[in-house]
Structure formats: structure tokens, C-alpha cells
Amino acid sequence: MAAAPEIVPYSQVRHDLWRPLAGVSRRYVAVVSLLLAITLWGLFCWGYQLREGIGVAGIRRPVFWGFYIVNFVFWIGISHAGTLISAILRLTEAQWRKPVTRAAEAITVFALMIGGMFPIIHLGRAWIFYWLIPYPNSRLLWPNFRSPLLWDLTAISTYLTGSTIYLFLPLIPDVAQLAQHATGWRRRLYRTLSLGWTGSDREWHALERAMKLMAAMILAVAVSVHTVVAWDFSMAIAPMWHSTIFGPYFVVGAIFSGIAALLIVMSIVRKAMHFEAYLTPHHFDNLAKLLLLMSLLWLYFSFAENLTVWYGNEPKEMNVFGVRTRGTFSIYFWTMVFCNFVVPFVLLGIKRLRSIRTATIASVAVLIGMWLERYIIVVPTLAVTRLSSVSGGYSPTWVEISITTATFAAMGLLYLLFSKLFPIVSVWEFEPHPAEED
Amino acid sequence: MYLKGDFQDRSSAIRALRELQADGFHAADIDVFSDEPLELPRGVLDRPSRMSFTVVTGAVTLCLLTIGFVYFTQYNYQLRTGGMPIFSFWATGVIFYELTMLGGILTTLACFLWESGLFRRKRRIPVPVVVPGIISIRIHCTENQLEEASRCLDRAGANQVGTIGEPR
Amino acid sequence: MAIDLDRCTGCQACVAACHAENNLPVSDPESAAKGRAFHWIRVDRYYEGEFPEIRVKYMPVLCQQCDEAPCEPVCPVYATYKNEEGLNVQVYNRCVGTRYCANNCPYSVRFFNWFDPKWPAPLDLQHNPDVSIRMTGVMEKCTFCIQRIQRVERSAKEEDRPVADGEIQPACVQSCPAEAMVFGDLNDRESKVSRLAESGRATRLLEDLGTRPKVFYLQKAE
Numbered sequence: 013m014a015a016a017p018e019i020v021p022y023s024q025v026r027h028d029l030w031r032p033l034a035g036v037s038r039r040y041v042a043v044v045s046l047l048l049a050i051t052l053w054g055l056f057c058w059g060y061q062l063r064e065g066i067g068v069a070g071i072r073r074p075v076f077w078g079f080y081i082v083n084f085v086f087w088i089g090i091s092h093a094g095t096l097i098s099a100i101l102r103l104t105e106a107q108w109r110k111p112v113t114r115a116a117e118a119i120t121v122f123a124l125m126i127g128g129m130f131p132i133i134h135l136g137r138a139w140i141f142y143w144l145i146p147y148p149n150s151r152l153l154w155p156n157f158r159s160p161l162l163w164d165l166t167a168i169s170t171y172l173t174g175s176t177i178y179l180f181l182p183l184i185p186d187v188a189q190l191a192q193h194a195t196g197w198r199r200r201l202y203r204t205l206s207l208g209w210t211g212s213d214r215e216w217h218a219l220e221r222a223m224k225l226m227a228a229m230i231l232a233v234a235v236s237v238h239t240v241v242a243w244d245f246s247m248a249i250a251p252m253w254h255s256t257i258f259g260p261y262f263v264v265g266a267i268f269s270g271i272a273a274l275l276i277v278m279s280i281v282r283k284a285m286h287f288e289a290y291l292t293p294h295h296f297d298n299l300a301k302l303l304l305l306m307s308l309l310w311l312y313f314s315f316a317e318n319l320t321v322w323y324g325n326e327p328k329e330m331n332v333f334g335v336r337t338r339g340t341f342s343i344y345f346w347t348m349v350f351c352n353f354v355v356p357f358v359l360l361g362i363k364r365l366r367s368i369r370t371a372t373i374a375s376v377a378v379l380i381g382m383w384l385e386r387y388i389i390v391v392p393t394l395a396v397t398r399l400s401s402v403s404g405g406y407s408p409t410w411v412e413i414s415i416t417t418a419t420f421a422a423m424g425l426l427y428l429l430f431s432k433l434f435p436i437v438s439v440w441e442f443e444p445h446p447a448e449e450d
Numbered sequence: 451m452y453l454k455g456d457f458q459d460r461s462s463a464i465r466a467l468r469e470l471q472a473d474g475f476h477a478a479d480i481d482v483f484s485d486e487p488l489e490l491p492r493g494v495l496d497r498p499s500r501m502s503f504t505v506v507t508g509a510v511t512l513c514l515l516t517i518g519f520v521y522f523t524q525y526n527y528q529l530r531t532g533g534m535p536i537f538s539f540w541a542t543g544v545i546f547y548e549l550t551m552l553g554g555i556l557t558t559l560a561c562f563l564w565e566s567g568l569f570r571r572k573r574r575i576p577v578p579v580v581v582p583g584i585i586s587i588r589i590h591c592t593e594n595q596l597e598e599a600s601r602c603l604d605r606a607g608a609n610q611v612g613t614i615g616e617p618r
Numbered sequence: 619m620a621i622d623l624d625r626c627t628g629c630q631a632c633v634a635a636c637h638a639e640n641n642l643p644v645s646d647p648e649s650a651a652k653g654r655a656f657h658w659i660r661v662d663r664y665y666e667g668e669f670p671e672i673r674v675k676y677m678p679v680l681c682q683q684c685d686e687a688p689c690e691p692v693c694p695v696y697a698t699y700k701n702e703e704g705l706n707v708q709v710y711n712r713c714v715g716t717r718y719c720a721n722n723c724p725y726s727v728r729f730f731n732w733f734d735p736k737w738p739a740p741l742d743l744q745h746n747p748d749v750s751i752r753m754t755g756v757m758e759k760c761t762f763c764i765q766r767i768q769r770v771e772r773s774a775k776e777e778d779r780p781v782a783d784g785e786i787q788p789a790c791v792q793s794c795p796a797e798a799m800v801f802g803d804l805n806d807r808e809s810k811v812s813r814l815a816e817s818g819r820a821t822r823l824l825e826d827l828g829t830r831p832k833v834f835y836l837q838k839a840e
């Protein structure tokens with residue numbers, strides 16, 4: 013474990029953590045404008061797709077699902093950073109979580125917003141997406157609750173509601189304090205958001221109780237959300253989708269990529285906001301170990317998934333297995349194995365190599381690998397159908413690539429704006445008592 | 451009438467709370483203000499909570515409502531798909547699960563707003579300004595009790611005792 | 619429906635007839651190469667033996683109208699469901715375009731409108747008025763020429779008589795020069811298609827998936 017940090021007075025903590033909120037540097041404006049431009053370009057591409065038809069994307073028969081679904085699964089996976097990690101750590105009362113949770117929960121909310129957009133972007137007639145919502149309508153028809161897509165809709169909206177509340181509740185004491193010190197529109201914003209928080213013991217009690225309950229429930233929801241995303245695939249009778257392992261496999265993959273995203277965000281925040289005293293190597297070390305653990309779990313699941321298919325030697329499954337590991341998609345497959353297992357295993361498994369820098373590099377590799385994993389799952393199964401007469405490759409068009417890029421920019425943009433408005437490290441939770449560091 | 455006492459440290463605040471309650475002040479009339487959560491030992495200013503129970507009730511309620519709603523909608527316009535029965539419990543189970551959780555989550559939010567008093571705040575009650583590191587105890591008392599209460603606070607080591615009347 | 623594979627010559631007349639009857643968009647070579655072509659019925663080719671001792675087998679594949687269709691339960695808006703006659707129908711107006719049904723169809727007989735349909739002149743003048751034109755973003759597939767079924771049923775009702783066996787002919791059946799395709803009521807045990815389905819020569823495509831297709835392929839028992 014890292015050396016115990018020295019006790020920092022509370023006023024100093026608050027001063028340090030509030031510092032990034034004040035003022036806007038030229039670099040900040042430049043980055044925000046760049047990200048905004050990319051995001052707007054993505055929105056323009058989506059508008060173009062709405063106008064011309066979904067055919068401007070590279071999807072085709074029989075590969076009816078492409079980049080959009082890959083991105084959907086990817087971003088929903090990233091969203092497991094926050095809630096799962098912070099909820100697990102909260103429930104197990106791991107004290108080192110405290111500076112990490114807010115950063116993680118914010119990732120969750122934003123990744124969910126972005127991920128939740130993709131099923132809509134992906135629709136052939138996106139302008140009537142609300143037909144999936146059960147409301148009394150002129151069609152005299154309710155949605156089909158048997159469809160895994162309806163499961164998705166309820167799961168994701170529950171998760172988004174839950175994780176927004178989960179992010180918001182521990183934010184209240186912080187904005188209440190900010191409201192006392194801020195001026196102008198910020199004061200009004202913070203005061204509204206603080207709901208009139210006074211810091212009485214009733215409020216603290218209620219907050220703590222609510223957070224315990226929320227942590228338990230959000231954990232249950234988070235596991236179910238990615239299970240349901242997996243079931244979108246495994247409920248179909250397509251070869252190598254129709255697999256019982258998919259639920260837990262996807263949950264593990266989601267936590268894996270979530271931790272990677274959290275590590276990347278944390279190392280950027282640490283550098284950009286000079287939070288070296290708060291996000292210590294100790295935190296990175298713990299998260300890196302978690303990442304390594306998830307990497308091994310991911311390997312175990314992937315191995316179990318692929319070995320059973322290979323050994324079973326069922327022709328239809330083997331066709332898909334073949335293009336995945338030896339055929340057109342093999343380059344992606346083996347890159348995925350390299351990124352998801354070899355890189356983290358070497359960089360984080362060897363203690364001498366493990367550092368903030370290598371943890372960040374491994375995380376980037378993991379994000380690439382996990383994106384490819386979703387691609388490997390979605391596309392080859394569709395490209396190789398049950399009847400050999402129908403098959404087809406898939407290559408994305410500039411529209412899909414632009415929209416994909418734009419979502420990464422949108423994530424950065426939302427995060428930058430959030431970190432300018434709210435302290436990215438929870439101030440009141442940050443009790444600098446070294447005795448509590450495990 | 452409200453009386454306020456400021457304390458530098460947790461132990462003297464706890465001492466004051468013990469003395470106040472020994473002198474017959476009711477827990478409902480006492481509030482403690484601090485800028486970080488204050489962990490009080492059991493028996494000192496317990497705040498009984500029904501949050502867990504209410505949350506479970508809320509979750510179960512929304513679950514039952516959802517089952518009823520799905521049952522109603524599927525029989526309202528009967529369409530068969532894929533050889534499944536009209537109302538398919540297993541194929542809609544995920545929805546019930548998610549809505550159960552949503553019920554729990556929303557009830558938690560409601561419980562939080564209610565139990566914390568944020569939702570039923572009375573504007574007239576004065577609130578001491580929370581200074582970092584200081585623990586303030588506020589007591590709601592009649593004029594006759596005022597002296598006794600301030601003696602309790604003084605004995606426990608409050609460095610500033612006084613009535614507060616002006617709302618923040 | 620029953621299709622006699624021993625009779626099928628692979629002439630593709632059914633494909634052309636289907637295009638004309640059901641207002642299918644006509645694809646140019648580029649979009650066909652992109653996998654955007656529409657053929658509600660297609661003729662699959664299977665090769666047996668080594669060149670030059672090669673035999674080609676043809677198999678027209680259309681929507682199998684499965685009794686337990688995998689495409690149906692996955693649709694979130696009931697755009698595809700089982701109607702009272704047992705047809706697997708697609709409601710274009712209801713479709714939002716998730717394309718899940720097409721992924722779950724083991725026969726790959728579902729087609730998606732990637733753009734608004736276009737016809738080169740003069741094909742735009744020969745639309746069938748009985749069949750709606752599908753807009754961008756909706757799924758479509760073989761309907762067993764439901765417009766023809768309804769027309770016959772309507773006139774039979776007007777004349778107060780039962781529908782005669784063989785009276786309903788989807789476009790593919792009507793156009794088959796080898797008379798390889800037979801359409802009829804599978805619930806009527808006396809109909810020609812029922813007798814063919816029970817003749818012992820009948821198999822169904824990917825029957826082991828448990829989809830219970832309603833298209834029977836007849837071929838010589840090996």
C-alpha cells in the first residue's frame with residue numbers, strides 16, 4: 013500500500029477541490045470548443061441519416077446490426093464504471109473509494125445518456141421511437157412486452173433514473189456548501205440543487221440511509237441492465253448468440269471496460285486539475301488490481317464461451333467460430349485478446365511495471381479491446397447465416413464512423429462541463445483521516 | 451424560541467446531547483448541524499427510520515402494478531407471437547424486475563426527501579449557519595426551559611450559546 | 619404451400635412475378651452488391667458432386683410463415699404477429715425499424731427499406747394498386763400474396779360459397795412454368811397441399827429449430 017497521506021486540514025481540502033470550478037482557462041475553452049465541434053458534426057451526420065434513410069450507414073442484409081449496436085453495448089458497458097464500482101465499494105465500506113466515487117458515478121450517467129441514444133439512432137424510423145413506450149394511443153395498441161427490446165427500454169430507463177439519483181444525492185451537501193460561497197447564476201443553480209440543505213443530523217441520517225439502499229438497488233439494476241443487453245443477443249436463435257453464458261459474460265465485460273474508463277478519466281483529472289494529493293497512486297494501484305482481476309475473469313469467460321463452441325463442433329456455430337478466429341474477423345479477434353488480456357496482464361501483473369502511467373495505457377488498450385469484443389460478437393454472427401446462400405460482409409461508412417467519434421467527444425464534453433460546475437471529488441465525503449486508509 | 455450552542459469537537463457535543471435528553475428535552479426538538487456527517491453513538495439522538503420498510507413496500511407495489519398493467523395490455527389487444535401465450539410471465543419477467551427496482555429507487559428518493567425534512571421544511575424555523583469544523587446544536591424550547599437548556603450547553607463546553615430568531 | 623424441388627428448374631420466374639406483384643423496389647448493381655437488393659422469394663442453388671460430374675439443386679426460399687416464428691416475439695411494437703389465418707404478417711405502418719426480426723430469422727427472408735423505394739421509368743407506372751408501397755426504415759417480407767388471398771375470400775363470401783382448393787394462387791405459384799409450387803389450406807385435410815405435405819416426400823427447411831414452417835419442400839426420398 014502507498015504511504016499514508018498526511019492529514020490535510022478540511023479547509024485546505026475544500027479549497028483544493030473547489031479550485032477547478034473557478035475561472036475558465038484558454039486551454040479549457042479550446043478543448044471544449046473542439047469537442048463541441050465534433051459533437052455537432054456527429055449530430056449533423058445523424059440529421060443526414062434521418063433525412064436520407066438509414067441506408068447511408070454501412071449495414072446491409074444480412075448484417076442488419078452494425079456500429080450503432082456495437083456502440084450501444086460499449087457505452088452501456090462503460091456506464092458500469094460508476095455505479096457498480098462505487099456501489100460495491102460503498103457497500104463493502106472500502107474507505108479508499110471516497111475520492112473515486114463521484115468521478116465514477118458521473119461516467120455512469122453520461123455513458124448511459126450516450127448509450128441510450130444508440131438504439132434510437134439505429135432505428136429505421138427514429139422519429140417514432142416513442143412507440144415503444146406504453147401510453148394510450150390512437151393506434152389502440154400497446155407495445156410488445158415480450159420483446160427483449162422492451163426489456164432494454166425499461167432496464168435502461170430504470171438504470172438512468174437510478175444512477176442520476178445516485179449521483180445527485182451525495183452531491184447535495186457539496187452544492188449546499190458551494191451555494192454559500194458562489195455568486196450570481198452559480199449561486200442560484202447551487203441553491204436550487206441543494207434543495208435547501210442545512211446540514212442537520214436528520215438530513216445526514218436520511219442521506220446515509222438512502223445511499224445504502226440506493227447502493228444495494230443500483231447494484232441489482234446494473235447487473236440486470238447488462239444482462240438484458242446480453243439477452244438482446246442470446247434470445248435470438250442465431251449461432252454464437254444463443255448462449256446461456258452471455259448474461260454474466262457481458263456483465264464482466266462491462267465492469268472490465270468500466271474500470272478502464274474510470275482509470276483513464278481519473279488520470280486525466282489528476283493531471284489536468286492537479287489533484288495529485290487526492291487521487292493518489294494508492295487509488296490507481298487498487299483500481300489497477302481490480303482491472304487485472306477483471307481481465308482474468310474476462311479471459312475465463314471468453315475461454316469458456318469459445319471452448320464449448322469449438323468442442324461441440326456444431327456446424328452452424330463452427331461457421332461463425334471459423335470467421336471469428338481464422339477468417340475475416342480473426343485480426344479483430346486476436347487484437348482483442350491482445351488488448352484485453354496480454355496488455356493488462358503484463359503491465360499490471362508485473363508489480364514493478366504497475367504505475368499510474370501503465371495503468372492508463374492498459375486501460376486504453378482494454379477500451380479498444382472491449383469495443384472490438386462487441387464488434388466480434390455482433391457482426392460475424394450476422395454475416396454468416398444459417399443458410400449458406402446468404403452471407404455478406406460489413407464495412408462502416410463515414411456516417412457511422414462520424415457518429416461513433418462524436419459520442420466520444422460528447423462524453424468528454426459532458427464531463428468537462430460537469431467538472432466545471434461540480435467538484436469532481438466529493439468534498440464532504442473526503443475525510444482525510446489516514447487511519448481509515450486500508 | 452430556538453437556542454443554539456456551538457461546539458468545537460464531537461465529544462463535547464455528544465455530552466451536551468446526553469445532558470439535554472437527561473433533562474427531559476425531546477429528541478424531536480433537538481437538531482444537530484454540521485458540515486460533515488456526524489456519527490453519534492447509539493442512544494444519543496436516535497432517529498428511528500422506516501426507510502427500508504417503505505422502500506420494500508414501494509418496490510412491491512410498483513411490481514404488482516406492472517404485472518397488472520402488462521396483463522391488462524396484453525389481453526386488451528390479444529396478439530399471439532412466436533407460439534407464446536397471450537400473457538407470458540417468463541417473457542415479461544425482466545420488466546417486472548426492473549419496475550420493482552424502479553419502485554424501490556423512487557421510494558428511496560421520496561423517503562430521503564421526507565425523512566430529511568427537506569420536503570416539509572418550514573420557512574420560519576431559524577437555521578444556524580454551518581461553519582466548517584463546528585457542530586451546532588439547536589433546541590426548540592419554551593421561555594421557561596431556556597435557562598435550563600443553555601446551562602446544559604454551557605456545562606458541556608459550548609463556546610457560544612444564544613438564541614436565534616432570524617431566519618437565514 | 620408445397621414446393622416440389624424435383625420439378626423446380628431454377629428459372630426464376632417466381633422471383634420476377636413476385637417483384638411485379640408486390641411492388642418490390644428494383645435494385646441497381648451497386649446497391650445489390652451492397653446487399654440492399656429485395657427478393658421476397660429467391661432461388662438458392664446447391665451443388666452436388668465434383669466438376670464435371672456436377673448437379674445443381676434449386677430451392678426457392680420465401681418466408682416460411684412459421685407457426686412459432688422467431689421473428690415475432692422480438693418485435694417491440696407488434697409490427698409482426700400471427701393473424702387468425704396463421705399467416706405471419708408484417709404491418710408496415712407499425713414498424714419502427716429495429717431490424718431485430720431480420721436478425722432472428724434463420725431463413726434470412728426479411729428485407730429492409732434502407733431508403734425510400736425508387737423505380738426506374740417506366741417501372742414506376744406498373745405498380746400493383748392492391749399492394750402498399752413501403753417507406754424508408756421499415757421491414758418487409760413475403761406475405762403469401764395476402765392481397766390475392768383476400769380478393770378470393772371476398773368474392774367467395776359475396777357468392778356465398780367456400781373457397782375452392784387451388785383457387786388462391788400467389789404470384790410465384792401462378793407463374794411457375796414447371797408447376798412446382800402448390801398453394802392451399804393446410805387446415806383442410808383434403809386439399810392438395812395437405813396431401814402433398816403428408817406424402818412422405820415432404821421436408822421442411824431447418825425444421826430442427828422448432829419454428830414449424832408452413833412451406834413444405836418435396837423431394838425424392840434418398
